[in-house]
Amino acid sequence: ILIIEGSNLLKKFKNELKSNEGDDKSKSIDFNYQKTITNLIALSFIVCFMKSKIPFELVFAGKEVHEGEYIPVFQKELGDSFKYVGLVSGKTKTDFLGSLDVFVMPTYFEGLPVSLLETMSYGAVPVVTSVGSIPKVVNSISLSQTENRNINKNGIFVKVKDVDSIVAAIKYLHENRDVLASLSANARKTINENFSTERYVEKLNSVYTSL
Numbered sequence: 001i002l003i004i005e006g007s008n009l010l011k012k013f014k015n016e017l018k019s020n021e022g023d024d025k026s027k028s029i030d031f032n033y034q035k036t037i038t039n040l041i042a043l044s045f046i047v048c049f050m051k052s053k054i055p056f057e058l059v060f061a062g063k064e065v066h067e068g069e070y071i072p073v074f075q076k077e078l079g080d081s082f083k084y085v086g087l088v089s090g091k092t093k094t095d096f097l098g099s100l101d102v103f104v105m106p107t108y109f110e111g112l113p114v115s116l117l118e119t120m121s122y123g124a125v126p127v128v129t130s131v132g133s134i135p136k137v138v139n140s141i142s143l144s145q146t147e148n149r150n151i152n153k154n155g156i157f158v159k160v161k162d163v164d165s166i167v168a169a170i171k172y173l174h175e176n177r178d179v180l181a182s183l184s185a186n187a188r189k190t191i192n193e194n195f196s197t198e199r200y201v202e203k204l205n206s207v208y209t210s211l
Contacts, residue, residue, distance in 0.1 A: 100124040126155035154186035
């Protein structure tokens with residue numbers, strides 16, 4: 001897939017949207033878009049995603065690195081298929097996280113993102129790259145296998161800087177809602193059993209008592 005930088009990408013994005021009308025919304029997608037390259041990949045992904053004709057709702061939370069860089073374009077071109085909720089906290093944040101079906105983070109350099117742990121705790125299925133410490137949390141299914149693929153699996157790994165693999169993963173989840181539900185339940189279970197506040201306190205106490 002061709003990643004086009006800067007204003008050319010936005011121009012391509014707007015031109016592509018004009019010829020790819022969306023249908024009814026059925027998926028909620030959240031982007032963690034803190035890095036420049038990740039921004040470009042996310043934008044290119046949206047262009048390809050619109051071409052796939054999968055109905056969706058694109059939800060952005062947080063603040064742009066450069067104000068007015070992306071949000072106005074999405075608001076104008078996606079209309080009701082785009083929702084910008086701004087900075088969220090409290091019940092607004094809880095409701096927002098609980099509304100997500102999928103968490104997309106096409107990052108190429110990462111530690112262990114808090115946003116990943118947060119969204120998984122609410123059952124959002126992570127569609128992420130296998131970088132940094134992410135594989136310690138996400139146990140990916142293989143889209144090419146058909147047997148026992150959902151046992152203890154909680155997400156999908158996509159290739160770094162590969163928009164097509166992101167689109168393929170989202171399309172698969174859209175067409176296989178039973179798998180989406182299974183991965184969602186496992187994602188929530190993973191966080192509750194290994195990364196909850198209670199589990200953190202237990203591990204911390206274990207460290208102190210061992211000194």
